[in-house]
Amino acid sequence: METNHDVIIIGGGPAGLAAATTFARARRDVLVLDTGEPRNAPAHGVHSFLSRDGMAPRELLAIARGELLGFGGRFRLEGAQGARAVEGGFEVTLSGGDVLTARRLLVTTGLVDELPPIEGLREHWGTSAIHCPYCHGYEVRDKALVVLATNPMSAHQALHFTQWSDDVTLVLDGQAAPEAAEAARLAAVGVRVVAGPVRRLVSEEGRLTGVEVGEADSDAVVVPCEAVVLAPRFTARSAVLESLGVEPVDFLMGETVVGRHVPGDPMGGQTSVPGVHVAGNVTDPMAQVIHAAGAGVRAAAMMNMALIVEDADRAVAAAS
Template identity: 50%
Template sequence: MTDELDSSCDVVVVGGGAAGLNGALMLARARRSVMVIDAGAPRNAPAEGIHGLLGREGMAPGELLDRGRAEVRGYGGRIVTGEVTRVTRADGGFDVELADGRTTRTRRLLVTTGLVDELPHVAGLRERWGRDVVHCPYCHGWEVRDRAIGVIANGPMAVHGALLFRQWTDDVVLFTHTTAAPTGEAAEKLAARRIPVITGPVAALEIRDDRISGVRLADGTVVAREVVTVGSRMVARSDVLRQLGLEPVEHPSGAGEYIPADAMGRTGVEGVWVAGNVTDLTAQVGAAAAGGAFAAAQINADLVEEETRLAVVDHRRDFAAELEAEVSEQVVGDRRHGI
């Protein structure tokens, strides 16, 4: 068994993160031919460890993926390195083309391409992302506990984020950046939790000894901080899905854009399923993996139904042919006996 791209398979999984690998594992265990095509750009690559995943707490993201790939291969699945650039309908399935020109044909698609985090234009923010610029208290809160945290507003969830991080430290400051200052009940909540609000645009992060030392405002003021948290705008990686007529929609929370699907990952396009952050923007690793498993089970069931339907057609044809042969034989026999 190699990881070369076959000419055809039952299922192509586009994206090799937790959702894609867990989906592939389920399909391979169901004795399906499955290929995972992965471009090698996981969203959580900058993170030191995975948190909140029972039995794998603190494990490096790369190690989890290495284990997942080995498990998929152990059941006959293939992991192909490459970027899917084109998908088209073909003979009840799909033709899949990679950036380097390789192609394959598949009966079903599971797309687990994840999302892109869009950040405010603040100098130093992207470079520190996943280190001392964080976004999720449940992913990073313990690691930044009791430290001076600055929350840079970037959308409607900023106040909520500041109140959440207040659980892990009593030193939280909210920077409004380019958004309006909180008023009414929101301002009262912040005041009650002793979270100062600093208005005005943020220009840059101050870095000293390869770590954040403060937040610099556009007017030159520097507010000492050790950690910065900012909510990204999360946008599904949907180029492949758009080619099939699946357009991302705005999430009700205003957090970004996602691809709608039912609870089991089935999209509005026949033969196409999605799982992980491409359809569930806030899913952590465990939830993404579970989504991949649910979608895989539905894909296998869909293939079983198709194969059974075709088997019934063949069975009826064979039965009709046998019946016709029996009738013909009976007619010939009757003629021999002068009947």
């Protein structure tokens, strides 16, 4: 079957664009499809990315798209509804109804941060409501922090953030109190533990000032803070993969389920369907931007080698 492209990449974040640029530099016909909804859009800047610290997420993506186009790659601001295997490769149906084909697919659609239904939380998400110390810990250094317990790992999260602030409070919000050893560590480094459900985040003129805790109005108290920390549920954007028969599975931290992801081979992201690969947060929810970009480069290199071998085998068959 004649195909439109060597590779279609579904998802134009750091993983997808880094992979696409690698393919374009390898002189492959590559197309990136993207919906224009980056996970980190609420954040003011990308952090821990060598030479690009503090750059606005959309600016980083714009630069990356420009580099891709400069090497002859293609980008289309449109998502994919689904895909299916066909002779010689894969068929991808776009959200507008167009159908394209490719020899290989790389899915880098990322994930969705599912937040608990706490009043005021979404308005602060990515700025003064964060989850990753290595992404945003420096930006909240020495501030009063409240860690909202969303799973059994939250006590560990509170301990982690004491590296950035001496003023850390853990609000249990229905989670069990830390076990003895963990409680001793928290107490030793000055982490306060507050029981009771979280009612809402308190703001003044758009600035976060505290977390209201209590069963009812009569016993509610406000724990002052300048930023909150929590662990959202990480849910892979896996609809296209599921249309191909690739199913997401639970993502574990220790014994705690913290979301869903799509497993892939660690070297190149090969999934359970030959020719379909994954990279970035859709498979590794813990990857920061720089990790996702690196995974995209690695996946592209492995996929390109497979295409080189396939082309050579065709040449052998044609010559015999």
